Amino acid sequence: xxxxxxxxxxxxxxxxxxxxxxxxxxxxxxxxxxxxxxxxxxxxxxxxxxxxxxxxxxxxxxxxxxxxxxxxxxxxxxxxxxxxxxxxxxxxxxxxxxxxxxxxxxxxxxxxx
Amino acid sequence: xxxxxxxxxxxxxxxxxxxxxxxxxxxxxxxxxxxxxxxxxxxxxxxxxxxxxxxxxxxxxxxxxxxxxxxxxxxxxxxxxxxxxxxxxxxxxxxxxxxxxxxxxxxxxxxxxxxxxxx
Numbered sequence: 330x331x332x333x334x335x336x337x338x339x340x341x342x343x344x345x346x347x348x349x350x351x352x353x354x355x356x357x358x359x360x361x362x363x364x365x366x367x368x369x370x371x372x373x374x375x376x377x378x379x380x381x382x383x384x385x386x387x388x389x390x391x392x393x394x395x396x397x398x399x400x401x402x403x404x405x406x407x408x409x410x411x412x413x414x415x416x417x418x419x420x421x422x423x424x425x426x427x428x429x430x431x432x433x434x435x436x437x438x439x440x441x442x
Numbered sequence: 443x444x445x446x447x448x449x450x451x452x453x454x455x456x457x458x459x460x461x462x463x464x465x466x467x468x469x470x471x472x473x474x475x476x477x478x479x480x481x482x483x484x485x486x487x488x489x490x491x492x493x494x495x496x497x498x499x500x501x502x503x504x505x506x507x508x509x510x511x512x513x514x515x516x517x518x519x520x521x522x523x524x525x526x527x528x529x530x531x532x533x534x535x536x537x538x539x540x541x542x543x544x545x546x547x548x549x550x551x552x553x554x555x556x557x558x559x560x561x
Contacts, residue, residue, distance in 0.1 A: 337482075362549065369530075371555055374551075416485070418485075429475075429487055430487075431487070432484045432486075435484050
């Protein structure tokens with residue numbers, strides 16, 4: 330089985346930087362994804378990590394430490410439109426040979442003026 | 443334009459009725475997935491399929507059934523055996539790749555979702 334933990338809610342100010350943490354326990358780690366989901370909409374892909382280190386993509390960066398079972402998503406220069414839920418998802422190799430994603434419960438980020 | 447479609451966006455049914463949610467994709471993806479999302483619960487995997495005519499149970503398959511007769515389509519039936527069917531249902535698809543270093547390997551693309559309410 331898998332266990333994925335991330336904070337339920339976070340608040341930040343427009344223009345600031347925020348870090349959303351995710352810790353996981355899994356039997357067959359094979360990659361970690363971050364998705365953004367606005368209320369009532371589908372999740373959209375933000376980033377992917379499979380090797381240790383930092384992946385940067387514009388205002389968004391994601392970090393992974395496989396030995397610690399830890400990842401974070403860093404959002405810079407926050408904008409009001411960044412108010413959304415951020416989902417951490419871990420890919421597991423699986424015994425059947427098929428990989429599936431297990432999602433955390435999501436972190437609701439509220440950006441205020 | 444390529445993408446995933448789910449219809450309808452809102453669906454109402456009476457308790458005890460079976461209901462089928464549609465999911466169609468024209469991305470030529472091999473794998474398709476069904477998730478359920480409840481407030482504060484994140485996404486939970488119901489069923490998934492990696493190839494036509496084959497599918498696997500996810501974490502919460504009880505009360506649900508699927509079919510995969512065509513690559514493009516993966517309909518989900520919510521049966522009367524599902525105790526709490528009211529939820530937001532999301533369909534997703536992905537390629538079936540082999541490179542762990544490639545983000546497109548198992549990156550899942552989601553449809554707009556169907557919000558099912560059972561009265």
